Structures are given as C-alpha cells and as structure tokens.
Amino acid sequence: MNVKEPAEEAAIQLRTERQRIEPEGEEQSEQPTDLRGLFPEEIAALLTPWGQPTFRGKQIFKWLQNRAVREVAEMTDLPQALRVRLGEAGWLKPLAPERHRVARDGTEKYLWRLADGELIESVLMPYRRAQTRDRVTVCLSTQAGCPLSCRFCATGRQGFRRNLTAAEIVGQVLDITHEKRKDDPDFKVTNLVFMGMGEPFLNYDNVRRAIGLFTHPEGQAIGQRRITVSTAGIVPGIDRFADEDWEVNLALSLHAADDKQRSEWMPVNDRFPLAQVLEACRRYWEKTRRRLSVEYALMAGVNDRLEDARRLASLFKGWPIHLNLIPVNAVAGIGVRRPEREPTERFLAELRRWGVDAVIREERGQDIEAACGQLRGAAKGEEEA
Ligand code: SF4
Known part of the structure; x- marks a missing residue:
C-alpha cells in the first residue's frame, strides 16, 4: 500500500502549493494570440511594445483567470485607452x-x-x-x-x-x-x-x-x-x-x-x-x-x-x-x-x-x-x- 506519513503528506502539500508549472518554451506563435492561454509574464511581454508597465501582465491575468471576465471592457482598473486597444486587437476569444x-x-x-x-x-x-x-x-x-x-x-x-x-x-x-x-x-x-x-x-x-x-x-x-x-x-x-x-x-x-x-x-x-x-x-x-x-x-x-x-x-x-x-x-x-x-x-x-x-x-x-x-x-x- 502506498500510505504516506502525515509529515510527508504535509511536505507534499506545501511543495504543491508553492510549485508552479511554468511555460516550457513550447511553440505558441503558430496559434493566434489569445490572452487566456498566456501566463502573466507573457501578457506583459506582449504589451511591452505598447509601452505598458510589467505589472499589467498580472493585472490582466487576474481578470481573465481568476475573475473569469469575458470582455476587456470589464477590466475596470485598466486605462480606458488600453482597454480600447486590447479590444481592437481581438486577443480575447471567449467560447x-x-x-x-x-x-x-x-x-x-x-x-x-x-x-x-x-x-x-x-x-x-x-x-x-x-x-x-x-x-x-x-x-x-x-x-x-x-x-x-x-x-x-x-x-x-x-x-x-x-x-x-x-x-x-x-x-x-x-x-x-x-x-x-x-x-x-x-x-x-x-x-x-x-x-x-x-x-x-x-x-x-x-x-x-x-x-x-x-x-x-x-x-x-x-x-x-x-x-x-x-x-x-x-x-x-x-x-x-x-x-x-x-x-x-x-x-x-x-x-x-x-x-x-x-x-x-x-x-x-x-x-x-x-x-x-x-x-x-x-x-x-x-x-x-x-x-x-x-x-x-x-x-x-x-x-x-x-x-x-x-x-x-x-x-x-x-x-x-x-x-x-x-x-x-x-x-x-x-x-x-x-x-x-x-x-x-x-x-x-x-x-x-x-x-x-x-x-x-x-x-x-x-x-x-x-x-x-x-x-x-x-x-x-x-x-x-
Ligand atoms: S473514448 Fe472517445 S474521446 Fe476518448 S480516446 Fe476513445 S475515441 Fe477518443
């Protein structure tokens, strides 16, 4: 039987909570950009040429992945001009x-x-x-x-x-x-x-x-x-x-x-x-x-x-x-x-x-x-x- 001691269980739990699965450099460029498939740092990199600060990546990621919004317009703490530009880019494709x-x-x-x-x-x-x-x-x-x-x-x-x-x-x-x-x-x-x-x-x-x-x-x-x-x-x-x-x-x-x-x-x-x-x-x-x-x-x-x-x-x-x-x-x-x-x-x-x-x-x-x-x-x- 594969029974784990409580301490081992706790250690695994801790490791699990800390651990994150990062992008492994797999090829995403063949796929059309969809913000819901990107990690915060990738969203930030996408917006760097637009002169956006790095923290935008995490901000947008949270709106999408945590709050599950389907429209850029719902991201109310983003500057209005950025929301308009993101909307025009068509990078959000809800099902x-x-x-x-x-x-x-x-x-x-x-x-x-x-x-x-x-x-x-x-x-x-x-x-x-x-x-x-x-x-x-x-x-x-x-x-x-x-x-x-x-x-x-x-x-x-x-x-x-x-x-x-x-x-x-x-x-x-x-x-x-x-x-x-x-x-x-x-x-x-x-x-x-x-x-x-x-x-x-x-x-x-x-x-x-x-x-x-x-x-x-x-x-x-x-x-x-x-x-x-x-x-x-x-x-x-x-x-x-x-x-x-x-x-x-x-x-x-x-x-x-x-x-x-x-x-x-x-x-x-x-x-x-x-x-x-x-x-x-x-x-x-x-x-x-x-x-x-x-x-x-x-x-x-x-x-x-x-x-x-x-x-x-x-x-x-x-x-x-x-x-x-x-x-x-x-x-x-x-x-x-x-x-x-x-x-x-x-x-x-x-x-x-x-x-x-x-x-x-x-x-x-x-x-x-x-x-x-x-x-x-x-x-x-x-x-x-
Ligand atoms: S059960 Fe259906 S969906 Fe699953 S592997 Fe077989 S054919 Fe594919």
Missing part, C-alpha cells in the same frame, strides 16, 4: 455557448462553438457534501473530435478535427465559471478531469500549459492533486507525464483485459498494445508512487464475464491501482448494452476477491446525453439534417 442542458442529477452539459466553428463539449458535475465543502468537477475536452475511434464512443465516431489551444481548454472552465457566477458569486470549480472529447496526450503541450494556467496562484489556483488526466494508452505521453514535477493524477482508460478484445474496441491498442501500456503505467507508479486510476467501462456480453474480472485483476498484481467500474449506458447507433445490476456486483466482488481496490461508478447526466461526444453528435446531426 460561444451553443447549448446547455441540466440533468436530473444536477450534471450540466455545455456545448461550445469555437471561433472557427468547431463544436466541443464540457460537463459540470456538482457533488453536494454534508461534512466537507462541495466538490465541483468539470470534465474537459482537449481536442475537437478524436482520432482514436474507440468503438463505444460517440466522439470517436465523429472523426478528428483539430487540437484545442490552451486558451480553449482553460476557456471551458472560465466560461462555465462566468455563467455560474451570475447567480452564485462564490462559484468555483474545485476539480478537473481531462476525460472529455479527445486524447489529452495527443495534445500534450497545450494540456500541460492549461494545467499550468489552472493551477497558477493568481488564477483559479486549482490544486494539482484535484486534477486528473485520462489517457487511452499513449505510451510516450505516459512516460512524459511521469517525468513531470507535479502532483497531477493519471487515469488509464482500459476497458478490456486482453489485446484481442481491447484492439476490437480501442484501435489505439494496435499501436500501443496492453503490455507496453501497462509497463509505462508501472514505470509511472514506480517513479511517482502515485496510484493509477483505471477506468473500465462494463459492457453486457462483451467484457463482463468473471474470467474478464480475473484477467483484469491479474494485470495489476503487485502494484496498487484504483479501479472504476462504469456500467455503460446505451449510445444511439452503437450496439452496446448496459449490464444488469447483479452481474455488475458479481464482477466487482470477483475483482475485490483478487485484491483489487474497485468501485462501481455510475455515469452522470444519463438523461442529457452527457457521455463524451453525444451532445455534439446530436447537434451535428440536426445541423446536417
């Missing part, structure tokens, strides 16, 4: 809300239209708690569409359009925050999961930059340990992630316990077979000692037999993981059935019998097409009809 749905369980789904017309989705999941403060999680998209074509996924069936910029990734949280603060000025997103449309490790630099912006103390200041990045198994991405000096969590979308079945449902498995992915995940654990989360979508008659559970357990013998068992909901046009409660419970019991720390997680927002890519698919279908 255009296209659709918004609220489920019975409180889950909210946002469909955004980007500046070039692409559609992406984000999901807001509020969790009310009696004892501790509420958790407000946003599930983020990192690509418009996805090239990995997982068979059970609505996004995968819609093809790949392009990578999102860091500004478009952070924009999802900022624009949700802007909306929610109209009714609740104290609204704050507390947790992030990179599990929406797209494969984060195929857009690594922008995901990394977005995490730096999300965790920046002058911005949303979301704790690194409250962020989880989920991959379908891109091995070089897992290795790079393991080398990062941060406390961000890693999740693996596994969904099958052998190569044949996994390749059938997730073609990325042909490129990075199970053994390679698991080796990379194990390297990650050995290096970071942070427990890997594993997502397993349970599909009736596909991967829900007890022998699947035993094979699954055998993959993680000797190292700690946390496994989320997710009974899938039927997606229109995909021949996937949701398993009944009883076989799901039996599958869980078998995993636990073999020592796997596993829980059943229900998909949220079942009545609003909250699964990845469903709302975009519905909107596209209507546009094309």
Whole structure:
C-alpha cells in the first residue's frame, strides 16, 4: 500500500502549493494570440511594445483567470485607452455557448462553438457534501473530435478535427465559471478531469500549459492533486507525464483485459498494445508512487464475464491501482448494452476477491446525453439534417 506519513503528506502539500508549472518554451506563435492561454509574464511581454508597465501582465491575468471576465471592457482598473486597444486587437476569444442542458442529477452539459466553428463539449458535475465543502468537477475536452475511434464512443465516431489551444481548454472552465457566477458569486470549480472529447496526450503541450494556467496562484489556483488526466494508452505521453514535477493524477482508460478484445474496441491498442501500456503505467507508479486510476467501462456480453474480472485483476498484481467500474449506458447507433445490476456486483466482488481496490461508478447526466461526444453528435446531426 502506498500510505504516506502525515509529515510527508504535509511536505507534499506545501511543495504543491508553492510549485508552479511554468511555460516550457513550447511553440505558441503558430496559434493566434489569445490572452487566456498566456501566463502573466507573457501578457506583459506582449504589451511591452505598447509601452505598458510589467505589472499589467498580472493585472490582466487576474481578470481573465481568476475573475473569469469575458470582455476587456470589464477590466475596470485598466486605462480606458488600453482597454480600447486590447479590444481592437481581438486577443480575447471567449467560447460561444451553443447549448446547455441540466440533468436530473444536477450534471450540466455545455456545448461550445469555437471561433472557427468547431463544436466541443464540457460537463459540470456538482457533488453536494454534508461534512466537507462541495466538490465541483468539470470534465474537459482537449481536442475537437478524436482520432482514436474507440468503438463505444460517440466522439470517436465523429472523426478528428483539430487540437484545442490552451486558451480553449482553460476557456471551458472560465466560461462555465462566468455563467455560474451570475447567480452564485462564490462559484468555483474545485476539480478537473481531462476525460472529455479527445486524447489529452495527443495534445500534450497545450494540456500541460492549461494545467499550468489552472493551477497558477493568481488564477483559479486549482490544486494539482484535484486534477486528473485520462489517457487511452499513449505510451510516450505516459512516460512524459511521469517525468513531470507535479502532483497531477493519471487515469488509464482500459476497458478490456486482453489485446484481442481491447484492439476490437480501442484501435489505439494496435499501436500501443496492453503490455507496453501497462509497463509505462508501472514505470509511472514506480517513479511517482502515485496510484493509477483505471477506468473500465462494463459492457453486457462483451467484457463482463468473471474470467474478464480475473484477467483484469491479474494485470495489476503487485502494484496498487484504483479501479472504476462504469456500467455503460446505451449510445444511439452503437450496439452496446448496459449490464444488469447483479452481474455488475458479481464482477466487482470477483475483482475485490483478487485484491483489487474497485468501485462501481455510475455515469452522470444519463438523461442529457452527457457521455463524451453525444451532445455534439446530436447537434451535428440536426445541423446536417
Ligand atoms: S473514448 Fe476518448 S480516446 Fe476513445 S475515441 Fe472517445 S474521446 Fe477518443
């Protein structure tokens, strides 16, 4: 078990609070300037030729990343002439809300239209708690569409359009925050999961930059340990992630316990077979000692037999993981059935019998097409009809 002493926990917490993820010199110049994708020092550098003092960088960063304003005109402590010039430059590109749905369980789904017309989705999941403060999680998209074509996924069936910029990734949280603060000025997103449309490790630099912006103390200041990045198994991405000096969590979308079945449902498995992915995940654990989360979508008659559970357990013998068992909901046009409660419970019991720390997680927002890519698919279908 990977249990840390309280002192060690405290030291990590302190390190986490102090630590910031700085820009790593990755190429931003190919992307059109968007102030929401820049760190304070980069905004300051952008405004230096305009004769602006360095502190403007931090001032504007706070308006954007902390107060989540969508208009330069709202930055009331900037000189009027600067506001006009910034407005004319067109460097602030908020996401255009296209659709918004609220489920019975409180889950909210946002469909955004980007500046070039692409559609992406984000999901807001509020969790009310009696004892501790509420958790407000946003599930983020990192690509418009996805090239990995997982068979059970609505996004995968819609093809790949392009990578999102860091500004478009952070924009999802900022624009949700802007909306929610109209009714609740104290609204704050507390947790992030990179599990929406797209494969984060195929857009690594922008995901990394977005995490730096999300965790920046002058911005949303979301704790690194409250962020989880989920991959379908891109091995070089897992290795790079393991080398990062941060406390961000890693999740693996596994969904099958052998190569044949996994390749059938997730073609990325042909490129990075199970053994390679698991080796990379194990390297990650050995290096970071942070427990890997594993997502397993349970599909009736596909991967829900007890022998699947035993094979699954055998993959993680000797190292700690946390496994989320997710009974899938039927997606229109995909021949996937949701398993009944009883076989799901039996599958869980078998995993636990073999020592796997596993829980059943229900998909949220079942009545609003909250699964990845469903709302975009519905909107596209209507546009094309
Ligand atoms: S499940 Fe994730 S990785 Fe697979 S196609 Fe859908 S968005 Fe891409």
